[in-house]
Amino acid sequence: MRIRIDHDRCRGAGQCALNAPELFDQSDDDGTVVLLDDRPPPELHDSARIAAELCPNAVIRLVEDS
Amino acid sequence: MRVTQPAAAPLPTRRSCPFDPPREYEHLREREPISRLAFPDGKTGWLLTRHEDVRAVLADDRFSSDRLRASLPLRQPTIRPEDVKARAGMLISLDPPEHTRYRRLLTRYFTVRRMRALTPRIEQIVDDHLVAMERSGPPTDLVRAFALPIPSLVICELLGVPYADRGMFQGWMSTLLRIDVTDEDAFAARDALKDYMLDLVTTKRAHPDDALLSRLIAGEGAAQGLPDTALSDQELAGIGRLLLVAGHETTANMLALGTYALLRHPGQLKLLRERPASVDRAIEELLRYLTIVQFGTVRVAREDVEIAGRTVRAGETVVASLSAANRDPERFAHPARLDVARELNQHVAFGHGVHQCLGQQLARTEMRVAFPALFARFPTLRLAVDPERVPMRDDMFLYGVHELPLTWDR
Numbered sequence: 001m002r003i004r005i006d007h008d009r010c011r012g013a014g015q016c017a018l019n020a021p022e023l024f025d026q027s028d029d030d031g032t033v034v035l036l037d038d039r040p041p042p043e044l045h046d047s048a049r050i051a052a053e054l055c056p057n058a059v060i061r062l063v064e065d066s
Numbered sequence: 067m068r069v070t071q072p073a074a075a076p077l078p079t080r081r082s083c084p085f086d087p088p089r090e091y092e093h094l095r096e097r098e099p100i101s102r103l104a105f106p107d108g109k110t111g112w113l114l115t116r117h118e119d120v121r122a123v124l125a126d127d128r129f130s131s132d133r134l135r136a137s138l139p140l141r142q143p144t145i146r147p148e149d150v151k152a153r154a155g156m157l158i159s160l161d162p163p164e165h166t167r168y169r170r171l172l173t174r175y176f177t178v179r180r181m182r183a184l185t186p187r188i189e190q191i192v193d194d195h196l197v198a199m200e201r202s203g204p205p206t207d208l209v210r211a212f213a214l215p216i217p218s219l220v221i222c223e224l225l226g227v228p229y230a231d232r233g234m235f236q237g238w239m240s241t242l243l244r245i246d247v248t249d250e251d252a253f254a255a256r257d258a259l260k261d262y263m264l265d266l267v268t269t270k271r272a273h274p275d276d277a278l279l280s281r282l283i284a285g286e287g288a289a290q291g292l293p294d295t296a297l298s299d300q301e302l303a304g305i306g307r308l309l310l311v312a313g314h315e316t317t318a319n320m321l322a323l324g325t326y327a328l329l330r331h332p333g334q335l336k337l338l339r340e341r342p343a344s345v346d347r348a349i350e351e352l353l354r355y356l357t358i359v360q361f362g363t364v365r366v367a368r369e370d371v372e373i374a375g376r377t378v379r380a381g382e383t384v385v386a387s388l389s390a391a392n393r394d395p396e397r398f399a400h401p402a403r404l405d406v407a408r409e410l411n412q413h414v415a416f417g418h419g420v421h422q423c424l425g426q427q428l429a430r431t432e433m434r435v436a437f438p439a440l441f442a443r444f445p446t447l448r449l450a451v452d453p454e455r456v457p458m459r460d461d462m463f464l465y466g467v468h469e470l471p472l473t474w475d476r
Contacts, residue, residue, distance in 0.1 A: 002384065011166075011173065011420045012169070012170075012173030012176075012177065013416075013423070013426065014176075014177055014178045014420045014426070014427045017177065017178040017179070018178050018427065018430070019199060020268075021178075025178065025179070026173075026177040027174070028174060028177075029174060029287075030170045030171075030173060030174055030287070030292060031170075031172075031173030031174040031175075031177045032173070040475070050410065053410070053412060054412060054420055056124075056125065056417070056418045056420075056422035057125065057250075057419060057420060057422075058125065059438070066078065066246050
């Protein structure tokens with residue numbers, strides 16, 4: 001799985017940093033998303049999916065390995 | 067076959083159970099998920115009751131959040147020219163790119179990490195109020211002793227608003243949240259709150275402190291490379307008013323109504339007491355189940371938009387019912403059930419899209435400290451009156467209880 005971020009869409013609601021803190025943080029500058037790991041290990045795939053689902057602005061896109 | 071267009075109806079507001087939204091929403095969601103809505107201004111618009119449609123509209127930039135262009139589902143006090151002028155900085159009612167500018171300046175103060183860092187201070191505040199409750203009760207009114215003062219003190223400290231002034235601004239804010247407020251009372255409360263905040267901004271310019279308003283005045287964001295960090299006094303006062311109101315009544319009502327809901331669902335409260343680690347899930351479930359923004363949120367179509375097989379015309383207002391969406395069985399199994407262990411809780415209690423609640427991580431942090439501490443301190447906490455005598459906030463834009471008389475064994 002790869003995580004892609006459309007940073008311009010982010011308004012810093014923090015759902016990703018709350019639900020998948022291993023993968024996402026928020027910038028100290030403007031609160032927007034900071035991607036910590038764009039190639040999450042399998043045990044974090046579910047967290048990544050939850051973060052993508054909960055993001056209010058469709059910032060997070062997941063590309064599943066085929 | 068000719069499909070007859072059902073007549074437009076006003077927004078359903080009458081509850082038959084204190085924890086459930088009006089029954090009509092359920093019927094509408096099943097039969098007419100996008101239905102014609104009659105507004106008090108004589109216009110006709112739409113009501114959305116499905117989770118999927120509510121989320122879609124709130125995330126759709128073809129809809130505007132400008133409340134001055136919207137019809138509102140309940141009668142609201144007249145907007146005077148001076149009220150329009152005072153809207154600067156009120157980002158809740160602004161669209162991008164204006165909204166984006168303010169949101170970027172503010173988000174850094176409400177991140178998950180910053181709110182976590184506030185936890186020890188919130189624990190202290192919660193503990194102080196629990197000690198005071200123990201000294202003065204039982205019985206006690208949870209709203210006055212706990213649910214309102216805790217978020218009030220927290221947001222005052224965060225913004226740099228003197229908590230000693232709460233007697234004034236809490237009164238104005240509560241007047242403005244009444245659905246039956248008269249123009250006269252609303253004007254007085256609006257003007258008082260506006261003047262108060264403008265005075266406070268002037269004071270902060272002369273005597274800055276370490277809190278949010280002073281940091282905005284100092285243009286802290288500029289150091290981080292944010293554009294347009296200079297804010298006028300009007301903008302600062304608008305931001306200050308919005309955050310002060312939003313920081314008070316929201317968490318206050320969730321704490322009081324949430325406590326009431328848990329006391330009425332002893333099995334769920336027991337689960338929470340036994341597994342304090344489950345508090346995060348319980349909070350999301352209380353947010354969903356109670357949805358205190360009880361009359362939904364409005365958007366205006368900028369162009370014709372298709373939703374669920376209907377065409378919303380440019381200029382028409384859509385009311386997205388957050389409480390109906392949060393009870394949608396397509397999204398939530400057994401939606402009418404309070405289930406503190408519910409997983410993957412994709413509720414819209416904080417809204418959705420670019421306007422999703424700026425202070426949501428603060429609200430969560432306050433609740434995750436306050437609920438467990440309250441129930442741990444008072445193992446025998448219970449209602450001090452019959453449930454029928456708990457005054458519900460049917461008459462306020464934010465739902466909750468006006469009072470929650472509680473007692474416990476000493």
